[in-house]
Amino acid sequence: MQNGPASSARMRAIRIEDYGGPEVLRRVEMAIPEPGPGEVLVRVACAGVNFMDVHTRQGKYRESRTYAVRAPCTLGMEGAGEIVRVGPRVDGLRLGERVAWCISWGAYADYAVVPQGRLARVPREIPDDLAAAVIFQGSTAQYLVDDVAHLRPGDTCLVHAAAGGIGQILVQLAKGRGVTVYATASSEDKADIARRAGADLALPYADGGFADRIREATQGRGVDVVFDAVGRSTLRDSFRCTRTRGLVVNYGSVSGSIADLDPYELGEAGSLFLTRPRLADYLADSATVQRRADEIFGRLLDGSLRVAVARHYGFDEIEQAHAALEERRQLGKSVLIVA
Ligand SMILES: NC(=O)c1ccc[n+]([C@@H]2O[C@H](COP(=O)([O-])OP(=O)(O)OC[C@H]3O[C@@H](n4cnc5c(N)ncnc54)[C@H](OP(=O)(O)O)[C@@H]3O)[C@@H](O)[C@H]2O)c1
Missing domain, CATH: 3.40.50.720 (NAD(P)-binding Rossmann-like Domain)
Structure with missing residues (x-):
């Protein structure tokens, strides 16, 4: 055990036990997960709120081979935060590093276990909410333009x-x-x-x-x-x-x-x-994940890409966040503030 929460500590999480409408969302207290080989534990600052979360909740991926997420599970497949524990066989990542990730579930919680291969380092000048808002949509737009359409x-x-x-x-x-x-x-x-x-x-x-x-x-x-x-x-x-x-x-x-x-x-x-195409098939390794993130973060910093976080939701407001997406009222990206 390294630093980070005590092994007996508990955390808040937003989970689904079964698929359905917003009524299946459950706020629970649960044990903090332990990172396994090749994984780290991140203290989540913000989670992105995405259509994929709505689709996961509805059961759209219940038989997906690309997305092996099944209820019961903690929702949230995008986030940003700080590494607080490092599992065995993780190379080159340090405690305290700021990271963002996507296509790894469990971000609607105080802590999330994330495979090293999904993590991108976040520059100091990019705040957590912006990092959590862009890593998924930005990486997606980046692979679509360069690796699918070859524009x-x-x-x-x-x-x-x-x-x-x-x-x-x-x-x-x-x-x-x-x-x-x-x-x-x-x-x-x-x-x-x-x-x-x-x-x-x-x-x-x-x-x-x-x-x-x-x-x-x-x-x-x-x-x-x-x-x-x-x-x-x-x-x-x-x-x-x-x-x-x-x-x-x-x-x-x-x-x-x-x-x-x-x-x-x-x-x-x-x-x-x-x-x-699916993003998961275009995130082959850590270098690819970081390359896509670097272009997005770099463009945000030099002003050639403008993304605003449209709305910040509290942990108790996730139902409203999902409804805004489903009812097509959300203009731009929203994030769930966790920390
Ligand atoms: N393949 C991949 O790798 C990949 C990766 C990430 C996301 N996605 C998918 O890409 C899609 C867009 O994601 P996003 O994050 O950009 O979502 P978003 O910000 O919520 O935007 C979706 C847009 O779709 C339009 N829309 C048209 N018909 C709609 C309907 N019936 N319900 C809701 N919106 C409708 C809305 O614009 P108008 O009102 O102007 O029509 C809305 O602005 C989602 O299906 C998501 O699952 C795919």
Whole structure:
């Protein structure tokens, strides 16, 4: 045992025993977990509040192979804090280091055990709430732009839900790479957020009418890449505004999934490529985790990326935080203050 809490100490946690609506969220007292080989114990300062938490609570990942999270469990797959205990076979991390992580569950608690391979060091100038707010959405936007879409100067792309957390970062990273960025959002206010993030043209979704507008704006060619996290309500129209042999990146399904998609449709739409990538498959090792985080933290510090924490929730307000996401009222990213 190194420093950190006594082994008999207990902590607060927000858990689910079974899947369901906000009523299954339970605030409990429980033993502080022990880090195993290759793991550290972090005193959590802030946890990010994400759609993935809502999906985990609802049971969407109950059979997922990529995300091995099953009820009963402590929610929260993103956070920032300080290392207070180091398990066996952990290299190069010290007690007291400030770290952030994602795709490791248990952040809605005073302490979380996190595998070394998921941790990124946080620069001194980045506060805990901002680190917890950006590590997941920022790493996601970063791998989508560079390792899925391979965006280059002169490319064109369309970002749906561009006022959302990942949407706003995608717009900014794509612009930073010299790309012409088209955007959609559900209202004029949200389209304005996308414009302020740098979108060259921002449109309401308006029943798929965006596809004609994008074709017009690209002189009938269509864009090189569409980033579509909306899913059922937009995906087929996304095919209509992608250029021949272009790429559709369906990285989320906030409006639901299309159950009856026939690959023939991709041929008809112009020999399109369709991918459903997941961040977990693009975080192979510590170096990759740190590289993605370093670009996001670096851009926040040099001002080329702007992310504001939209709302801070207390430990007793998690139900409101989930409801704001589900009811589409959340503008930007919220965090749960733990410490
Ligand atoms: N594949 C990956 O690696 C990966 C990684 C992280 C997250 N994700 C997924 O990416 C998606 C977006 O995540 P985020 O963190 O950016 O979320 P977010 O900040 O809450 O933004 C989601 C946006 O989706 C739009 N939306 C459209 N239909 C919606 C509906 N029925 N309900 C709620 N929102 C709806 C909303 O914008 P409008 O109101 O303008 O439509 C909202 O701003 C989620 O599905 C998440 O699970 C995927």
